[in-house]
Structure formats: C-alpha cells, structure tokens
Amino acid sequence: MITECPHCDSKVDCDERGKVDLDVAETGVPMKAVLLECKICHSPLFGFSELVQVGHDEWDWEPAERKWPASETEIDWSIPEIARNSLIEAKVCFKANAYSACAVMCGRTIEGVCKHHDAKTKTLAAGLKKLRDDGVVDDRIYQWGETLREHRNLGAHATIQKVPKEDARDLLDFCIAICEYVFVLNEKFQRFQQRQSEA
Numbered sequence: 001m002i003t004e005c006p007h008c009d010s011k012v013d014c015d016e017r018g019k020v021d022l023d024v025a026e027t028g029v030p031m032k033a034v035l036l037e038c039k040i041c042h043s044p045l046f047g048f049s050e051l052v053q054v055g056h057d058e059w060d061w062e063p064a065e066r067k068w069p070a071s072e073t074e075i076d077w078s079i080p081e082i083a084r085n086s087l088i089e090a091k092v093c094f095k096a097n098a099y100s101a102c103a104v105m106c107g108r109t110i111e112g113v114c115k116h117h118d119a120k121t122k123t124l125a126a127g128l129k130k131l132r133d134d135g136v137v138d139d140r141i142y143q144w145g146e147t148l149r150e151h152r153n154l155g156a157h158a159t160i161q162k163v164p165k166e167d168a169r170d171l172l173d174f175c176i177a178i179c180e181y182v183f184v185l186n187e188k189f190q191r192f193q194q195r196q197s198e199a
C-alpha cells in the first residue's frame with residue numbers, strides 16, 4: 001500500500017503489518033486502520049485507507065492517509081483561516097529548507113492572528129501590542145511575537161543575512177505555540193469556566 005513516508009520524504013510502497021476494519025455503518029465507506037512498514041527505510045507508519053471502486057465490479061484500497069507520525073501540514077481546525085493558511089505555508093517552507101521564507105510566513109501567520117482579533121490592525125508591531133493590551137496574550141507570548149516580527153523583517157528584506165535552520169525551527173515552534181495558545185487553549189479554558197459556572 002502506498003503512503004507518504006516522512007523519513008524518506010516521498011510516497012513509498014509499504015508492507016501492511018496489521019489492520020482493523022472500521023465500522024462501515026458510521027462512515028458509509030469501507031475503511032481500515034493500517035499499520036504499515038516503509039519498504040525503503042522500514043519505519044513504522046499508521047494511517048487510514050478507504051476502499052474505492054476502480055472499475056466495473058472492481059475495488060481497491062486507496063493510498064493510506066497517514067495519521068502517525070502526524071502530517072507536517074496538519075494543524076488544529078480551531079485556528080482560523082486568516083492564520084492557518086500562512087502557518088501551513090510556513091511548515092511547507094521549512095520542509096523545503098527555505099528558512100528565510102519560513103520566517104516570513106511565520107510573521108504573516110501572527111499578522112493573521114492580530115487581524116483576526118482586530119480587523120483594523122495596520123502593522124504587526126501595533127497588532128501585537130493590541131493583543132497584549134487586550135489580554136489575549138501575556139507578556140511572554142508577546143515577546144515571542146516580537147521575536148517573530150524581527151525575524152520576519154530579517155527574512156523579508158534583501159540582505160545577505162540568512163535565517164539558519166535552527167532559528168527557523170524555533171520561530172516555527174513559537175508561531176505554532178502562539179496560535180495554539182490564542183485559538184485552542186484560550187477557547188478550551190473558556191469552555192471549562194463555562195461548565196464550572198453552570199455546575
């Protein structure tokens with residue numbers, strides 16, 4: 001079965017080492033969870049595959065959609081589109097070794113976070129201050145945002161200075177953490193408080 005191996009960085013043929021058939025009644029489509037072994041690097045992979053019609057009376061299993069290790073471009077659905085599209089591109093840039101571009105896309109992601117909070121945001125610097133002043137982020141997260149802003153500027157302008165791989169990795173991690181803090185954890189905490197007040 002074909003699936004994308006993150007270690008080989010390409011779609012590879014895999015041996016099926018185990019499977020669990022999933023309840024058709026729930027999805028309406030025959031599906032199975034599969035444990036796979038990459039035929040090239042022998043890494044274990046886990047994913048889901050659907051049975052699809054490929055001809056008259058002919059059915060075959062689709063390439064598995066990998067769930068573990070998690071896909072590089074998989075991000076939480078609570079992160080709104082204005083930030084998520086740039087965040088996906090930041091991850092794609094990092095994977096393609098384009099580290100300055102990754103830094104720029106991280107900055108653009110945070111700009112999206114600021115615009116989502118206040119559509120009138122003109123600059124990233126002002127947007128970050130507004131997030132802090134309105135209590136959306138605390139001082140530490142604000143500092144991470146400032147770091148992202150500085151490196152966004154470094155990556156965006158034509159200088160000979162490059163963004164090293166380690167820096168790009170850290171910037172990307174800060175960027176993901178800020179999005180999760182603002183859109184995932186804050187909302188989870190609000191729902192938690194709501195339940196407490198109802199109880």
Ligand SMILES: [Zn+2]
Binds near residue numbers: 009039041043
């Ligand atoms: Zn592999």
